[in-house]
Amino acid sequence: MAKPSAAVSGKGPITHVIFDMDGLLLDTEKFYTEVQEIILARYNKTFDWSLKAKMMGKKAIEAARVFVEETGISDSLTAEDFLVEREAMLQKLFPTSELMPGASRLIKHLHEKAIPFCLATGSHRRHFELKTQSHRELFSLMHHVVSGDDPEIKQGKPSPDIFLAAAKRFEGGPIDPIKYLVFEDAPSGVHAAKNAGMSVVMVPDSRLDSSFHDAADQVLGSLLDFNPSDWGLPPFDNPAS
């Protein structure tokens, strides 16, 4: 599944890394899917991956509008009421969030090699806190965290707002977006990174249609497959186990 690396196709070396969270570092997209399936079942409708692809990575209200409009239930359930309804269910699930394979290894590696990195999630700050409550030590290694409710983020992914804000908050970070490497799982996030002028490694769910891979510079089956040398980053000291 791996596409030839962008480093091979002539991109400059990377100095800073920006991570997405849901579906990339944390296995949390399944919670959204589960809750949305439950809500749609009430309307005798099923949730599928073409709708998932349009929602994932977006700010909550933007994803909610897509949900009620695309499923044709907006006359019965507003986007705002959908968010209220799913909130109670999500709040129970988020504290059980688990890391995606290779997430811990990559974060610790970048930290050890003194490569600056941060988090840019469309998720609300209070959800970030719930999702990461069992992974505090690892997420504390982020230089900073930008969440979807940050006042500087006027529009969610695929707008570049969140990645441009994330880049700006590295003190002394490069102005040139080509120095930043973004890790994303969602089509909207890949487009946001490209709209910011950055390079992007996509680690998509295998159920996502492969046509969504085309916009990424590199596509991996798992973070365990990432080769830092492809991007001019220091190599792992040990192979993935």
Ligand SMILES: O=P(O)(O)OC[C@H](O)CO
């Ligand atoms: O993938 P993230 O971390 O930008 O989060 C976005 C939403 O919360 C879930 O799709």
Ligand SMILES: [Mg+2]
């Ligand atoms: Mg994501």
